[in-house]
Ligand code: AP5
């Protein structure tokens with residue numbers, strides 16, 4: 001593997017498969033999976049002040065303000081299990097967040113190695129979201145049709161209960177997509193300009209997306 005910590009950012013619209021792909025890739029790369037949405041949902045489950053504040057925005061399909069989000073993710077990245085890098089999912093989501101991450105990594109002499117952009121047409125995403133089920137314990141994503149658990153309603157990994165996210169209602173999903181195109185899609189050019197972007201076709205079976213991702217990782221890091 002290339003020297004220094006490995007920071008990889010999975011970019012892509014809501015329900016493009018970031019969490020699904022990260023679950024497989026993190027095991028292969030032995031990297032910590034840092035997903036901002038999962039961190040907010042964990043906080044909400046524990047009824048922390050941060051979680052309750054974030055819920056107001058999440059339920060409306062809007063982004064949680066940058067200052068809250070940046071502080072939460074930076075705190076997560078400072079933990080020992082991220083010393084070797086991290087597989088980031090859902091962060092950064094604005095130019096301000098990307099600049100804050102760049103600044104923090106630069107201070108430590110590190111940089112982002114790869115940013116796969118998982119592209120999927122909007123109409124496919126709206127359809128996918130309806131069948132999504134999430135584990136209450138570990139946050140793993142399933143799909144009733146495309147990625148069903150072995151036992152209905154139960155997580156394969158830890159036996160946790162599967163549920164539907166509050167923000168997966170059709171009207172909230174449409175809002176999340178609008179927010180994505182306005183506030184997050186500019187990051188595609190931001191990372192392309194840094195020479196770290198890799199385009200991945202997310203509109204194909206989960207295994208095919210994973211194969212494309214691994215090819216991009218292999219090219220960038222010389223692993224597998
Ligand atoms: P977050 O939890 O990050 O949601 P998201 O980005 O909208 O992405 P999702 O988790 O919905 O989708 P995913 O790409 O992980 O797809 P998945 O693998 O589950 O954020 C939620 C909210 O938190 C935001 O709206 C915001 O309010 C707040 N937030 C989070 N981060 C923030 C930040 N940085 N700044 C500010 N606010 C922030 O797959 C989706 C479904 O499709 C599953 O059912 C899966 O099984 C299925 N599937 C996956 N791949 C395929 C495939 N290839 N074919 C068929 N089905 C597939």
Ligand code: MG
Pocket residue numbers: 018019020035037090
């Ligand atoms: Mg996710």
